[in-house]
Amino acid sequence: MRPFDFTRPDDLEGACAAGFTEGATFIGGGTNLIDLMKLEVMAPAHVVDVTRLGLDRIEDEGDGLNIGATVRNADLAADPRVRRRYPVLSRALLAGASGQLRNRATTAGNLLQRTRCPYFQDRDSACNKRTPGAGCAALGGEVRNHAILGTSEHCIALHPSDMAVAMRALDAEIEVRDPEGGMRSMDLDHFYRLPRDTPHIETRLEPGDLITSVRLPAPKGDRQIYRKVRDRASYAFALVSVAAVLRMEGGKIAHAAVAFGGIGTEPWRDIEVDAMLTGETPSDSLFDKAGEVLVQGADVQDGTAFKVPLVQRVLKDVLWRAVA
Known part of the structure; x- marks a missing residue:
């Protein structure tokens, strides 16, 4: 793991400002980021801890729910409102990872987790997602755990999340704060980007953008x-x-x-x-x-x-x- 600066802001303004600096990345639970930093697949110069910003609450919002970005996966799966009104989400969360990881992983981190493609994680393999223009070693390689939809000639890596699949079926919206203090919403249909010829750009977040919450509308199906x-x-x-x-x-x-x-x-x-x-x-x-x-x-x-x-x-x- 390469050396990096670490900060833990106390407010959203400070977090977004720190996240806007070159080479910065946010950390919540770190269950994916730390692994990739150890492999030196990701080597941020500045790690910004967002776990003390008050984004760890689940609140009623009309007939729906507002889920804070740093709500732990285990807490979200166990919440009585989620179990009663959004059981598909609870079941998806419980199907993912292990109990130990669910106790640490966060809502926003789950949405943003990187692919588990072995060629992405192996720095000796060609990977356009890790190094744009390097090529894709997965093409013609071992691809049992790769995608068949949304692929391109530059990338066939699979998105690994269980939670995000349930969120898409529930028409979830993501609330994002930018470094200027502006807020905007994105549904998951718009949030992710297909690889096309830029597989290293995975979402529509801009530098310094911070996910603050995920909003679930009233369930449309029982x-x-x-x-x-x-x-x-x-x-x-x-x-x-x-x-x-x-x-x-x-x-x-x-x-x-x-x-x-x-x-x-x-x-x-x-x-x-x-x-x-x-x-x-x-x-x-x-x-x-x-x-x-x-x-x-x-x-x-x-x-x-x-x-x-x-x-x-x-x-x-x-x-x-x-x-x-």
Whole structure:
């Protein structure tokens, strides 16, 4: 690990100002950042601790919730309001990492975690995400845990978050404070950037921007399912995961929001899938068609071909469970 400066501001203004300095990065729980600093994949000159800014509360906001950026994953999963009104989020959090990591990891840090692509973490391998223009060693390499949607010729790295998948299905919005004191909101559809030819730019945050909270609107569906398929029962990233939020009226699907992990370069959601489910009567043919629409245009490598039928089967199972 390379030497770095460390500061712990007492207010948002000081945190954003410190984060705006060259080579600075924010730290919450550090469960991802510290690992990457040890590998020297990330070598910030200035680490800014944001854990003492009062961003660790979960508050009611109308019919929704406002979740502070430094709320721990374990606390969020256990909150009675989350368990009762947003069970898909609680289940996704509990499916991620280990109890020890959930006790430390934060809400904003989970959204911002970097890929677990082994070529990204290996400084001897070519990686456009780590070193722009270096190439992508994953292409033609071992890609079992890589993406099939949202990829480009420059990067096929997978986004690893479970929590963010549930957040996408719940239409979460991120509150951001900039160094000038301005506030803005971004939904997750806009927050992440596809790799295209700049895979090292992963979000639409600017230097000094600080996530202050995540807002969840009132749940639009009471039938919420999260299913994660992985190589072992715990402490493993998703090969495929599906978060579904549905509402039934008169035997038809009145609302459908489905998001996916393990297949996209960002927590994935396809509005065409949601639209084709909404207003329809559940059936095998409908759910099969939704799976076909989801994977149309998938970028399949030799090591990721299994994800196409797998995600289609998991989606169909989750939808049947949700409407049952």
